[in-house]
Amino acid sequence: MTAVEQTTTPAASTSNRVHDRRPVTVRDTPRVLSIAGTDPTGGAGIQADLKSIAANGGYGMAVVTALVAQNTRGVRSVHTPPVGFLREQLHAVADDVVIDAVKIGMLGDVAIIDAVSTWLQETVTGPVVLDPVMVATSGDRLLRRDAEAAMRALLPHVDLVTPNLPELAVLADEPVATSWADALAQAERVSAQAGVIVLVKGGHLTGTxxxxxxxxxxxxxxxxxxxxxxxxxxxxDTRNTHGTGCSLSSAMATLVARSGSWTEALGDAKTWLTSSLRHADALEVGSGNGPINHFAELWVSSGMTSGRQDGAGILSGWWEDIAEVRTRIDRLPFVTTLADGTLDPARFAWYLQQDAIYLRAYSRVLARASALAPTAEEQVFWATGAAGSIEAEMELHRTWLRTYAVSGMEVEPSATTTAYLDHLHAATVDGDYGRVVAAVLPCYWIYQDLGERLVGASHAEHPFAAWLDTYADPAFATANARAIEIVAGAVARANETGRDTMRRAFLASAAHEEAFFAEPIR
Ligand SMILES: Nc1ncnc2c1ncn2[C@@H]1O[C@H](COP(=O)(O)OP(=O)(O)OP(=O)(O)O)[C@@H](O)[C@H]1O
Ligand SMILES: Cc1ncc(COP(=O)(O)O)c(N)n1
Structure with missing residues (x-):
């Protein structure tokens, strides 16, 4: 294979740090060394690092600092080989292989930290990422408390450090940050003091x-x-987050060595990690906090995954297929200004009018789904949805549009609304139940998903609080969950052609959802 090599300096340093940030030699398949402890269940430590490096396009190598008897439920014991043997491993790799990037995980004690620090300074020229592992998800300590100062002293010798919130507090020698803004301020202090880039991780934030x-x-x-x-x-929404920190830091080491940019590396790493978390439950490894699914994307795209054989698995694949659409919807000006309260009320009124037109037609499409339903229960479900949709349209006219609409405003369906409704109507023409329910699902699912975040933005003084609070209706969450189940059932019954038709209807509706939310503010 051809390696594209080019030397870049991702971040020029002007601080009084011990070393300048190491330059990156960009390569298609960087040779990445993980220095970390083990996890025999394969979810964290070196085992996770090697999977993460491979999944992100690197060649993984591993030097073991400590052997950890652990599983998804917790740590049982730690065996630390003599530090001289650690040095032998480090030199064995460096004497033979060019190391393009290093990821450091569990170090355990002061002697190991000192040995790794010396070796880094003497040997390593590529970027170094430090995951300052201190306590496992299970609550077990993986770094002796008397080694915390040595960990702080290691910071100036690495390029990127990736603490979770409790670890960030130890590095700053301050109490744990209770808000995201506090965490960023704390990271700024650590970065200024040690001259290191800090990747602050929000996995431990609560109530959001x-x-x-x-x-x-x-x-x-x-x-x-x-x-x-x-x-x-x-x-x-998964408890299978064991090893996310290990996996993220190895992905960062690999991706920075492929692109030369820390920012690009984090964007790509986060997209990959989120997808690996979404597919984590399918692995069914252990009864505690299980591992993430490092290769899910590759397995899905190569058709190898068995999870795609059942309806729910196929549907979660479609949901994954529209991940980028969902991210773009989150960033649309209409959505962000609705969330922060700066949305122009005239634009809101325009959206409501289009929404009313949409809901009236959507109700008829749901009624068609009801007419085609294979069971009485599903018939009732869609009929109830049809009634709810037309009732919501009437409610818009009774309340919201009275408050917001300005007389003389355009009430014709826009081209975007028309295109979405044409697509939904087209899905009903051949009486294919699967196609109809796949087409109506994104409206349920995306609305529910987006609504969960918009509810979080509401507060007593918010100008759109009354509207945002409507997203909190638990009945809608229940209806969405049932709609997903029904569509999963229809997918399971469909043959390959039917599934393909359903998937195309689903993806097209998702694209129409994006256009619908984009249109009020262009
Ligand atoms: N439930 C989740 N959903 C999406 N992303 C998550 C979730 N939990 C953690 N992450 C992401 O995983 C990465 C690790 O974050 P976290 O703050 O959990 O670090 P950590 O505690 O070091 O991880 P570990 O679980 O390995 O100890 C971050 O990118 C974070 O945003
Ligand atoms: C060898 C080793 N390194 C790191 C972790 C932290 O991972 P987590 O916090 O997800 O348990 C771990 N459990 N084991």
Whole structure:
């Protein structure tokens, strides 16, 4: 294979740090070394690192710091080989192989930290990512408390550090941040002190459906002189998050060595990690906090995954297929200004009018689904949805449009609304139940998914609080879950052609959803 090599300096440093940030030699398949502890169940530590490096396009190598008897439920014991043997492993790799990037995980104690630090300074020229592993998800300590100061002293010798919120607090020698804004400020202090880029991780934030991450570089070296770049993310509803920190840091080491950009690396790593979390439950590994599914995307795209054989698995694949559409919807000006309250009321009124037109027609399409339903229960479900949809349309006229609509405003369906409705009507023409229900599903699912985040933005003084609060209706969440189940059942019954028709109807509706939310503010 051809390796594309080019040397870049991803972030120029101007601080009084011990070393300048290491340059990156960009390669198609970087040779990435993980220095970390083990997890015999394969979800965290070196085993996760090797999977993550491979999944992100690197060649993985591994030097073991400690052997950990652990599983998805917790850590049982740790065996640490003599530190001299650790040095032998490090030298064995470096004497033979060019190391394009290093990821450091569990270090355990002061002697190991010192040995790795010395080796880094003497040997490594490529980028170094440090995951300052201190406590496992299970609550077991993986770093001796008396080694925390040595961990802080290691920071100036690495390029990127990836602490979770409790680890960030230890590195800053401060209490744990209780808000995202506090965490970013704390990261700025760590970055300024040690001259290191900090990847702040939002996995431990509580009371939110968001899961943001951010890069903080006090020297302003993130491109365009920026010192902060944030990536919003959605929290995946799973308990199988064992090894996410290990996997993210190895992905960062691999991706920065492929692109030369920390920012690009985090964007790509987060997309991959979120997808690996979404497919985590399908692995069914262990009874505690199970691992993420590192290769899910590759398995799905090569048709190898068995999860796609059942209806629910296929549907979660479609949901994955529209991940980018969903991310774009989240970032649309109409959505962001509705969330922060700065939305122009005239634009809101225009949206409501189009929504009313949509709901009237959508009700008829749901009635068609009811007419085609194979069981009485499904017939009732869609008929109830049809009634709810037309009632919602009438309610819009009774209340919201009275408040917001300005007389003389355009009430014709826009081209975007017309295109969406034409697509839904077309899905009903051949009496194919699967096609109709696949076409109507994105309206349920995307509305519910987006609504969960919009509810979080509501507060007593919010100008659109009354509207945002409507998204909190638990009945809608229940209806959405049932709609997903019904469509999964229809997928399971369909043959390959039928599934393909359903998938195309689903994807097209998702694209129409995006256009619908984009249209009020262009
Ligand atoms: N439920 C989730 N949904 C989506 N992303 C998540 C979720 N949990 C964690 N992440 C992401 O996983 C990465 C690791 O975050 P976290 O804050 O959990 O670090 P950690 O505690 O070091 O991980 P670990 O679970 O390996 O100890 C971050 O990118 C975070 O945004
Ligand atoms: C060897 C090793 N390294 C790191 C972790 C942290 O991972 P998690 O916090 O997900 O348990 C772990 N459990 N084991």
């Amino acid at each position: 459906t968001a899961c943001p991450d951010a890069l903080v570089d006090a020297t302003g070296g993130l491109g365009g002189d920026r010192s902060l770049i944030e990536f919003d993310g959605l929290r995946v």
